[in-house]
Amino acid sequence: MHKVLQRQLRRFFGGAGGVAAEIREFVDDVDAAYEQSDEDRRLLERSLELTSEELLAVNEQLRRDIAERTQVSLVERTRLEEQLRQSQKMEAIGRLAGGVAHDFNNVLTAIIGYAEIALKEPQASELDTIRTCLVEIMRGADRAASLTRQLLAFSRRQMLQPQFLDPNAAVRETVAILRRLIGEDICLETAFGERLGTVRADPGQLQQVLLNLVVNARDAMPRGGTLAISTALLHLERPQEHDLFTLPAGSYVTLAVADTGIGMSPATLAHIFEPFFTTKEHGTGLGLATVYGVVKQTGGFVRVESRPNEGSRFTIYLPRFGDAPARTMRPSGHHPLPFQGTETVLLVEDEQQVRELVSTVLGGLGYQVIAAASGDEAIAHAERHAGEIHMLISDVVMPGMNSFEAAEQVRRSHPEARVLFISGYTTTDALHALGDGQALLRKPFTPEELARRVREVLAAQ
């Protein structure tokens, strides 16, 4: 009999024996119900115990699975991060290699050009000419060596040394390289402020900043446009509030890179200086982060103004260091050529080496050179260029458009332009077509001859 029922019967009837015969069947039924209820309970308890065990085991398995997956995803994440770092390094190296290749091309063109000129010099006694060429060759070699040093510094992650720099000279030096980078459908304009004093910056890093900004500007103008680089002096009596920073009172040299490209949305603007943020298909997102880092290290500020379809303008504010002795990025030890100038020259020359040579020589003298490989290209440049074109230097014999016709069309949009023809031919019909008043410089010419002739033509009334 069930224990509970036993106790109850004892309490009420003094025990099972005290139960009247007529209710004995009823007591048996109650007993069976108690037993069944107990059995039900035991089965349920056992079921729940087993279920708990099962669920515990499943839980444990899940925990192991999650831990395993977490471990796998951590390993995978580390691998992906490593891959990303590697690809960023590769892109940075690629960009550097690209930049270096351009620089080396310029340097080599100059070296080859001058070496050729020196070799072609018929009179061995013309030592001055040969010497000038050799000086230029040395200069080219120096720049190549400087590039190599920068490359090494980059690969070893050395901190480069800040120096007192003439900002205009530093920018000019870089602009000569940048022209090659930006493509022919983009018009490069420069405007240099006067009495800028000096800034204290690492020349290589400053060049990198300019390079990054110009590359971005170029990429923002897939259908061409105008890229303007300018320097200016800014003196603040009191702090100037900007969106993201306050410019303390003081003197600054500003370096601005502006384009007429696709511009940026406010959402993009909010992130552009973040490392690895990029809107380019193959970008690393390091370009502007580098710009920001370098400028901050130099004690400066960066300001961005941009709106969709209205272009972008990056302004860098570098503290001005009075008129302390400045050095440019140009290697010292060589005498600069005389006959310097700041005018804008449109150069048309189909022969690449000669075009490079003339560009380098005139660029080195301070001229703003717009180089074109054909008459058509020159006309296009002339039509896009908003500022003055003081001079057109054109090869006489070129494939495609006749050089005289090209000159005439350039002068239609820029009547102020003086014209200097250059030619390697001594007797051609084309040369005969030159009028008496037309200026001509015969190839081969030395850089000094070129410089002198350019100044003469510009000075002529």
Place this chain on the structure above:
Amino acid sequence: LVGLDGDPQSRQLVAIGLYGARLRIGTGSLGGWDPFGPERLITRSTGNVLYEFDGHSALGLYKRYLGDRAADLPASGLLFPLSLREPAGAGQGVVRSIVSVCEDDQSLTFGGDVPEGSYARLMKANFDRLIDGAHGAAEESSEGRRAGEPELAILISCVGRKLVLRRRVEEEVESVRDVLGSQAVLSGFYSYGEIAPFTSVDRCEFHNQTMTITTLSER
């Protein structure tokens, strides 16, 4: 075996149609079983023969849960019917109860199909829950009735319920009587499966382990 105007034979079905403007019919079908424990994926089965849950022997699982009562298989297997859910299905699943076991291939045969890919949970019940189920089925069958009290009720109860209710199995019928009233003539039998809708809006399904009631009356 079923017969109609002749000898009873296997694989025959007899359908009886009752109709008339005054006829009122109600149905109700409820079990009173509750699923418990983890949901198990049926990884191996053929028709109504089940081999594996989650890659493990289904018979092994039943033996573990039954403990001492495993010796009484297949009858004791009725203590743990299965609640089945199709892979995409939500809502109320069908209930399947064991009709036989095979030690040779470690299989369990159920009173209805147990398709591979379905999810199953063991179900449990106790005396009270099953009586409540019968009570609920009776209420359901009388709700469908428009007017009048049922004059006849056909009660089909699963044999699996009898195993749990044992000596007190009459209480199942008594709880139905409490709902339908003393005027109703109660008739019926124990079955190996019941075909009915769960509620008046569901379609007919093949169930196990339920009390299924059909009420009839004339107005």
